[in-house]
Amino acid sequence: MQTRIKNPALLVPGAMPALMALSQAAKKGGVPSKTLDLVALRASQINGCSLCVDMHAKDAKRAGDTDERLFAVAAWREAPFFTDAERAALGLTEAATRLSDRADPVPDEVWEEAARHFDEAALGHLVLAIGLINLWNRLNASTRQVAGSVPH
Secondary structure (H helix, E strand, C coil): CCCCCCCHHHHCCCHHHHHHHHHHHHCCCCCCHHHHHHHHHHHHHHHCCHHHHHHHHHHHHHCCCCHHHHHHHHHCCCCCCCCHHHHHHHHHHHHHHCHHHCCCCCCHHHHHHHHHHCCHHHHHHHHHHHHHHHHHHHHHHHCCCCCCCCCC
C-alpha cells in the first residue's frame, strides 16, 4: 500500500497542534486510559483504518493490556474479558461510529448503559474521544496512511 498524500493534519497549518490538544483534553475526564484505548481500537476496526488499528493495539499493549483482550475487542459482546463499563463504552463507540446503520443512531438503551458507568463529564470526554478517533480514521483511511508508519 502506498500513501496518497501526507496526513491532512500535517498539511493543513495549525491542524495537528489543534487535534493533539483536543486529544489531550479528551483524555482528562475520568474515563480510564485502558477504556479509551479499547474505544480507539474498536472504532478503528469498524472504519478499516489499519494505521490506527496497529497504533492503538500497540499503545494498549504498552500500557499493560493483554493479548487476549486486544484479540477479542472485535467480539467484545461474546468475550468475558471486559468490564461492564468497558462494554458500555464499546457499545457507545459502535453506535456513534455507525451512525447511519439505524434510524436512531445512538439508541436510548446504549446511552443509558453508558450513563450508568460514566457521569456527565466523563460521558462528554468519552463522546469527544469517539468523535476524534473517527476523525483520525477518516483522515488516515481516505489518504491510505500505512500501518506501522507512525513511530511510537
